[in-house]
Amino acid sequence: MPEKFELLGAVVRNSERAASLQADYGIPIFESISALMQFARPDFVIVAVSWASNPEVVKEFVSMGIPVLCETPPAPDAPALRELWAAVGSSELVQVAEQYLYLPGHAARLTAIEQEAIGKPTSVEVSSTHGYHAVSMARGYLRAGFEPTTVHAHNFFAPLIDPLSREGWNDDLSAQERVTTIATIDFGAGKSAIYNFVENQWHNQLRRRRIVIRGSAGEIVDDTLIALTDGPTIVESEFRRYQLGHDLNLDGFDTEHISLNGRVVYMNPFVGLRLMDEEIAIGTMLVRMAHWIAGTDSAPYPLREACQDHLVSLAIDESALRGVPVTTERELWSL
Secondary structure (H helix, E strand, O other), rough: OOOOOOOEEEEEHHHHHHHHHHHHHHOOOOOOOHHHHHHOOOOOOEEEEOOOOHHHHHHHHOOOOOEEEEEEOOOOOHHHHHHHHHHHHOOOOEEOOOOOOOOOHHHHHHHHHOEEEEOOEEEEEEEEOOOHHHHHHHHHOOOOOOOOEEEEEEEEEEEOOOOOEEEEEEOOOOEEEEEEEEEEEEOOOEEEEEEEEEOOOOOOOOOOOEEEEEEOOOOEEOOOEEEEEOOOOOEEOOOOEEOOOOOEEEEEOOEEEEEEEEEEEEEEEOOOOOOOOHHHHHHHHHHHHHHHOOOOOOOOEEHHHHHHHHHHHHHHHHHHHHHOOOOOOHHHHOO
């Protein structure tokens, strides 16, 4: 999207990675942040580094007054989250690249919820992605705040074939022991979630992704909705994706929109670029970041939300490890 973005350069510490970026994109490569800043002052920077390195890099850019869109989670553990918030929270310059609710399917469900299609949302079940990503989905659908949150989590072990991994198809198709983490999450104020994640569920297509969002007047299960309407009548509906490029549709392979009951609840902002859902979500995050800086849109995913999501995710890990309930406290980023 060159009409929207200009990539000014990259700060890269790894010499091999620097060479490949230079070859692939022909952009200026810098060995330090100061060298980049001497070359140009960007509207915002994207920080994609390790968990351990992220807080210090974010702090350095914020000290220069540069808005940051950083990797998620923003810090590795609770003490580091608190330290990062104390250092940069008041600057209001940091957003976090948590893109899941910008995926077309999730964005369509979120619009339906905001239109009160199922009444007041009360609970969410996520069996899709792990940790802070799943928590961000649950809190986002429920509009959960920063109240103390109680987590009961357990790990279960069972055999499972893993046909695919990040590297591609596996040669070994024998069943291996895999971990399933199941947790109940009480966000307070009558809002709750069930977290169910199987090891390598991102890639293992033998495990379907499931999302259930329950409300006072109905529920959403994956791509179906059942709800009470005027009458009173109970009706069932589907989220329908209008996909270009099937059969004799010659307009290119692309998602155009998602509808519910004949009304569009999601429109792909990048029709024509033939992006997969993950890329659409990333692009949406980048565009919203630019619009937020320009003052024409709300913040895409503020640091305080990312800190809370990871705090609850850490509580899931701790509860599963220790075998006891874990309750988070109200943190400084909630004030």
